[in-house]
Amino acid sequence: MTExxxxxxxxxxxxxxxxxxNVDAADRDAALGAIADAIRDNSEAILAANREDVExxxxxxxxxxYTQALVDRLKLDEAKLDDIAGMVESVAEQDDPLGETLExxxxxxxxxxxxxxVPIGVVATIFESRPDALVQIAALALKSGNAVILxxxxxxxESNRVLYETILSATEDLPDGWATLIEAHEEVDRLLELDDMVDLVMPRGSSEFVSYIQDNTQIPVLGHTEGICHVxxxxxxxxxxxEDIALDAKVQYPAxxxxxxxLLVDExxxxxxxxxxxxxxxxxxxxLRGDDATREHVDIDPATDDDWDTEYGxxxxxxxxxxxxxxxxDHINAHGSKHTESIVTGDAERAETFMTGxxxxxxxxxxxxxxxxGYRxxxxxxxxxxxxxxxARGPVGLEGLTTYKYYLEGDGQLVATYAGEDAVPFTHEALDADWNPGHRSRRD
Amino acid sequence: MTExxxxxxxxxxxxxxxxxxNVDAADRDAALGAIADAIRDNSEAILAANREDVExxxxxxxxxxYTQALVDRLKLDEAKLDDIAGMVESVAEQDDPLGETLExxxxxxxxxxxxxxVPIGVVATIFESRPDALVQIAALALKSGNAVILxxxxxxxESNRVLYETILSATEDLPDGWATLIEAHEEVDRLLELDDMVDLVMPRGSSEFVSYIQDNTQIPVLGHTEGICHVxxxxxxxxxxxEDIALDAKVQYPAxxxxxxxLLVDExxxxxxxxxxxxxxxxxxxxLRGDDATREHVDIDPATDDDWDTEYGxxxxxxxxxxxxxxxxDHINAHGSKHTESIVTGDAERAETFMTGxxxxxxxxxxxxxxxxGYRxxxxxxxxxxxxxxxARGPVGLEGLTTYKYYLEGDGQLVATYAGEDAVPFTHEALDADWNPGHRSRRD
Structure with a gap:
């Protein structure tokens, strides 16, 4: 494939x-339903292709x-495929993120x-070894009216190709080119150069992988690298x-x-x-590893400076x-990754100082x-x-795949009327936001 | 100055x-008032410095x-300085963009x-030859609680240095470093490399200048290059x-x-x-320049392909x-700059097709x-x-200098309670958005 x-x-x-x-919400949702059905109907071919990849x-x-973790992420089975189809259906059930009157x-x-x-335009995803990422991003893009590069x-x-063909065959009524699979490895860097054409890129993979994407494109990146969170x-x-919160925050799902x-503890x-x-x-x-002051109270290994910047996962x-x-x-602002920080205190004012600080x-x-x-x-x-x-910051819902457009409905107004010595003043009064002129049919 | x-x-x-x-709205507004006063009080020194630049x-x-236009943009006088001080006061009078409960x-x-x-963090501006840009961006940054690099x-x-010193001397109660003037020319490229530290850059200058900034940084850029608008x-x-709209859109202020x-005309x-x-x-x-079909009706010069992509200004x-x-x-989507497009029609359905298309x-x-x-x-x-x-898209108000932060107020809740076989369901009910926990004092 050439540039x-x-x-x-x-x-x-x-x-x-x-x-x-300009495709109606109902048609986008119907297409999502068709994708879910096609994934279930085509499970045999998808799993056969996946077996080739796994082997x-x-x-x-x-x-x-490769690592065993990579192989595990790669592997599909009937139950996982059914989950993927169910995920597509749940995306269809979301409220339409388009045509909402924001002001x-x-x-x-x-x-x-x-x-x-309105939709952003063209979103791209670049992902490692999880075939479910292809289906998930395609579904989210379609729901939000965006064309998608995968x-x-x-x-x-092999898995990606069959999943992509399954999606395309289920959505033949949608505009040709709404979803595009790019296969050659060298295409990644070319894609990342197309900042005039691709509006948003969503990488899915390790911290190092997301960092690589961030460092090598001028396309806005929606994603996160590491999560260094504190209690x-x-x-x-x-x-x-x-105690309960400190435990839950670590052991409920450490990965x-x-x-x-x-864990930061007041002396x-x-x-x-x-x-x-x-x-x-x-x-x-x-x-566990602790600083000297911690080790005065408990017998654990010493922490090094690197520990404060490490996502153990x-x-x-x-x-x-x-x-x-x-x-x-100060410790959090120096070492945190701007992800999630929690204070445990009975004092509301101290909580506010922490939360704003x-x-x-x-x-x-x-x-x-x-x-x-996002779910919680x-x-x-x-x-x-x-x-x-x-x-978009923190957990991002479908509105992260939208932008907005100003619609102005006039009756022949000229700016000259509102400028100069005899300028007519603007009224600037809030209107009922439930009605909107641009997407009447879409919101019915 | 070194890297x-x-x-x-x-x-x-x-x-x-x-x-x-975490500086209260009242203190930010008071600081803006002090800046406006200081600009008026210090007008002699500012105008003297400006005369050096102009000479x-x-x-x-x-x-x-240099061009005459550059010299004109550079030149300040008492009236212009008073306008600049008035602009700072009008920024102070805006509603506080911070601490608003969005959800x-x-x-x-x-x-x-x-x-x-909440504020974004550190915003930078890089501007050509308009000393008023320094004051305007500093005022907008302060109003929205952002530190600013100028x-x-x-x-x-000379003008910039005196204006900057005037601003700093009027805001000694604000956190040290809230506004920073960078003077050496070679610092621009260094600044543009600091994408891990600067959250947003707002260039002010020609299309070519803004394009240069966009092409040479991974910091998000808030700005526009050219405006190729159609009626x-x-x-x-x-x-x-x-006729009236076509005239107003061109001659009311062509620059x-x-x-x-x-102008696109249906045949x-x-x-x-x-x-x-x-x-x-x-x-x-x-x-005027027109395509062949236009010239069948009126005697004007022929347009070339370049005309469709030219901002005459x-x-x-x-x-x-x-x-x-x-x-x-199709013509607009091929040649427009995604800025502003207008249809004149008595048919609401055709208007909708145009506006959504x-x-x-x-x-x-x-x-x-x-x-x-933004004003209109x-x-x-x-x-x-x-x-x-x-x-941010189109005309951007102060909310373009804000982002958001999720505040979660709990009572010791653990995720384990909401996971697994006996998972407690979330209620996910909308709350009264007028109250918020994080900025009580700010909104008083």
Whole structure:
């Protein structure tokens, strides 16, 4: 495949995006239903293709090129495929993110401004070894009216191709080019150069992988690299509550980005708190490392400076004693990844100081960091978690795949009327936001 | 100045940003008032510094290095300074963009999620030859609680330095480092590399200048390059209205980005419409170029392919006859700059097809493209106009300098309670959005 081919494919996606933006919600949802059905109907072919990928990966595993974790992520079975189809159906059931009136204002009589949600245009995903990522991003893109470019890893090439063909065959009524699979590995760098044509890229993979994408494109990236989250046990904490939260935040599911990596303990409660929580961590099999002040109270290994910047993603935890609330905030702002930070305290004012002082997408008071999640937040489908600050932050729902467009409905108004010495003033009155002019049919 | 110095300055801005985010609205507004006063009080020194810049620029003008337009933009006088101070006061009068509750949801009893607007962090501006840009961006950044990096052109260095010192001396109570002036020319490229530290850059200058910034940084850019806007006169247009709109959109102020550059005329009305509008354009001194079909009806110079992609920014206009509404939409999507597009038609359904079909930040029905402006839209202070689609689009108000943060107020909840076989369901009920936990004092 040549550079020209990639550009041509993305151009076709751009044209498709313009048409897809005007496909009714009902038709988009029907297409999602058809995709789910097609995945179930075509499970035999999909699983056969997946077996080829898995066999090849297992051979590489023997050579030491791939890890067992990669092979596990790659592997599909009937139950997983059914889950994937169910995920597509659940995306269809979400509220339509398009045509929502975000603002409505009368500028003058018969001159009405509406700010409506619309698709972004062309979104791309680049993902490693999880064939479900292809289906998930395609479904989210379709629901939000975006054309999508899909680039999977070579280790899943057979699975990806069959899944892609299954999706296309189920959506022949949609604008040609709404979904495009890019297969050649060298196409990634070409795709990342097309910042004039691709509006958003959503990488799915390891921290290193997402970092690589971020460092090598000017396309806005929706994603997150590492999650270094903290729980701070304040001097005014209910220590029983703090123990429970500290445990839940680490052991309930340690592999995910919203699990805690460093526990910060106020020095005034360290002697009371640390022995009990350390015993519970040990019972749960958590490997602990602490700073000197921590080790005065409990017998654990010493932490190094690297520990404060490490996402273990496993049953491992570092513990640090801080001198006060401000010391905790400073540590978090120096070492956190702006993901999720939690304070345990009975003092509302101290909670507010912590929550406004730490720079993170999610700040919690008396709750486990593990709540930072689109489903738990009630956002519906989760598009991703963003540790960036622009466009979308924290757990991102379907609105992360939309932008907006201003619709102005006039009656022949000229700017000259509102300028100069005899300028007519604007009224600038809020309008009923339930009605909108641009998407009447879509909202019926 | 070394690379290390720039990095150290931006690090200081990062620290300041964390503290500035917690400065009350009243204190931010008071600081803006103090800046306005200081500019008026210090006008003699500011104008003296400005005279040095202007004299040097006039010498370069003689050498042909600078243009007269640059010298005009550079020059300040008492009246302009008073306008600048008034602009700072009007920014202070805007509603506080921070601490707004964007969403509020109960996840379960005593577990409440609030999405609140917060500052982005560190914003930078890089601007050419307009000393007022320094003051304007500093005021907008302060109002929205962001630390700001200011980098002006060398031609305005004396003016910028005195304005910056005036601002700093008026805001000694604000966190040290909230505003930073960077002077060395070579610092621009260093600044543009600090994408891990600077959250947003707002260039102010020519299209070429903004393009250069966009092409040379991974920091998100809020700005616009060119504005190639169209007026489409539909077959169902009121032709008198169309004439007025076509004139207003070009001649009311031709130098700005929301002025029309190409007039598209449906072939069914070309014979009736073109002679009259061309006469009025000629009376207004507009230089016209048209395609062959246009020139069958009126005697004007031929347009070349380049005309469809040119922002004249002057009393010049290209005219094209299109075969129908869809032809107009296709032309706009191929040649427009996603800025502002207007259809004149008496047919609401055709208007909707146009408005949903063209890809632009603002789409108008029976109104002049010149309405695309933050003030006319009622947005209050205009931060800029964005032709990007991510984060902020079209005319951007102060909310373009904010992001959001999720606040979760709990009572010791654990995720384990809501997972597994006996999972407690979430309630996910909307909460009264008027109250918020994080910024009580700020909203009083």
């Amino acid at each position: 020209r081919d990639t550009t041509a494919q993305v151009e076709r996606a751009q044209s498709a995006a313009l048409r897809l933006a 090849e990966a297992e051979a590489m595993l023997a050579d030491g090129e 409505a204002r009368e500028l003058d009589e018969e001159l009405e401004l509406y700010k409506l949600s 680039k999977g890893g070579s280790e899943a090439s 701070y046990v304040d001097e005014a904490a209910d220590l029983d509550m703090a 995910v980005c919203n699990a805690v990596e460093t 005034s409660v360290a002697a009371d708190f640390l022995p009990a929580v350390v015993e519970r961590y040990r019972d749960a099999g958590v490997v 496993d049953l491992e935890l570092s513990i640090k004693v801080v001198s006060d609330l401000y010391d905790a905030v 730490v720079d993170a997408a999610s700040v919690f008071h008396n709750a486990s960091t593990r709540f930072a999640d 937040y009630g956002l519906g489908a989760e598009v991703g978690i963003s540790t960036g600050k622009i466009h | 290390r110095d720039t990095t150290a300055q931006v690090e200081r801005a990062q620290s300041a940003a964390l503290r500035l985010a 040097e620029a006039e010498a370069m003008l003689a050498d042909g290095e 509020a949801r109960e996840l379960d009893e005593e577990l409440e999620l609030y999405k609140l607007s 980098k002006g052109g060398s031609e305005a260095s 489409y006169v539909d077959e169902a247009a009121d032709l008198d209205m169309a 700005v980005c929301n002025a029309v550059e190409t 069914s009305v070309a014979a009736d419409f073109l002679p009259a509008v061309v006469e009025r354009y000629r009376d207004a001194g507009v230089v 002057d009393l010049e206009l290209s005219i094209k006859v299109v075969s129908d509404l869809y032809d107009a939409v 063209v890809d632009a930040a603002s789409v108008f029905h029976n109104a002049s493209t010149r309405f695309a402006d 839209y009622g947005l209050g202070a205009e931060v800029g106009i964005s032709t990007g689609k991510i984060h």
